[in-house]
Amino acid sequence: MIIHPRAIVHPHAKIGLGTVIGADAIVDEFVEIGDRCEIRARAIVTGHTKIGNDNQVGYGAIVGSEPQDTSYKGAVSYVEIGDRNILREYVTINRGTAEGSKTKIGNDNLVLTGAHIAHNCQIGDRVTIVNNVLLAGYVEVQNHAFMGGDVVIHQFTRVGAYAMVRGQTRLGMDVPPYCMAVDTNMVLGLNSLGLRRNGFNHQRRRAILEAYKIIYKSHLNRSQAIALLESTPDYANNPDIKFFCDFIKASRRGVCKIYEKGLGRGEE
Structure with a gap:
């Protein structure tokens, strides 16, 4: 592994082989990072966060911070991230609210600049989350879904597998698999191209x-x-x-x- 001299890495953090940690990045005590990851400059990985292999955490991203939930009282909770994910600049991912609960992200996902994934979200595999998407608590996004820029999704809402959500759409109802969401709680045909x-x-x-x-x-x-x-x-x-x-x-x-x-x- 390569750790920049200006990075702050807790001695108890577990860092895998071939992982690179950039300048001014912070990796806290209970963090586990797998092999061949890249934690770019000024990123923060905190809390009980476990990151798999071959992931990239972009400049200024924050992974594992406390949930933005008034019911949170300091419970030990988690973020779990699989393999081969790309989290771009300033992405924020909060850990779970309840004791032992987790925010979970699967494999091969692309999360672009400024996106927010709140407490207890469940993200599948090969999901694309474009710039400035906001996912509230307990949102579920299934495999191969695609969300355009500035999408806002209410807590407990689900986006089905292979669905597409058009940019700037607001959702508080579930998007069925294969469908294309084009307006507030509205679908219009299938995501045929996807x-x-x-x-x-x-x-x-x-x-x-x-x-x-x-x-x-x-x-x-x-x-x-x-x-x-x-x-x-x-x-x-x-x-x-x-x-x-x-x-x-x-x-x-x-x-x-x-x-x-x-x-x-x-x-x-």
Whole structure:
């Protein structure tokens, strides 16, 4: 490992092989950093934070700080970050609120400048979080989701796998998997480009689109639409559609409604 002479690294911190820590960076006592990581100048890694291998923590980023939650009373809580993540300049990631709880980030994620990931968020794998996105406490972002710049997401909200959220969108309701959120609590078609880029062939995309139309355009209520999908063998035996339905059924905040002011994208 290479530690700049102006860095402050607690002697009890665990630093992996090949890790580089830049000037004026701070690494506190209970931190664990894996192999081949880069902690850039003036970054701070604090609290009970565990970072895996091959991660980059950008200039001025702060990882593991106390939750911004008035109920926090000094409990021992955690941040856990997987492998091959890039956290760019001034990203902030807070640890969990309750004793033993954690904020968790998976593998191969890209988090851009100024993004905030609050206490107890759960971020999957291969997620892209663009500049100045704000995730409140307990937000869940599933694998391969994409959030444009300045997105703001209310606590306990979920963004489903392969979903895309347009920049400057505010969300307080769940975005189902595969969908594109384009306005406050509104979706408009599928994230077709994202699905193609992630290897969904035409047949898979078409089946998901048919399920989307039943949920959003059949004039059935949510329960009726789900029941129809689950009782139709072609849909019930499709793992993509089962995942779609299970996500909607599990929603605590409700799912986004359809945007009525224009034609849906991803419906060709």
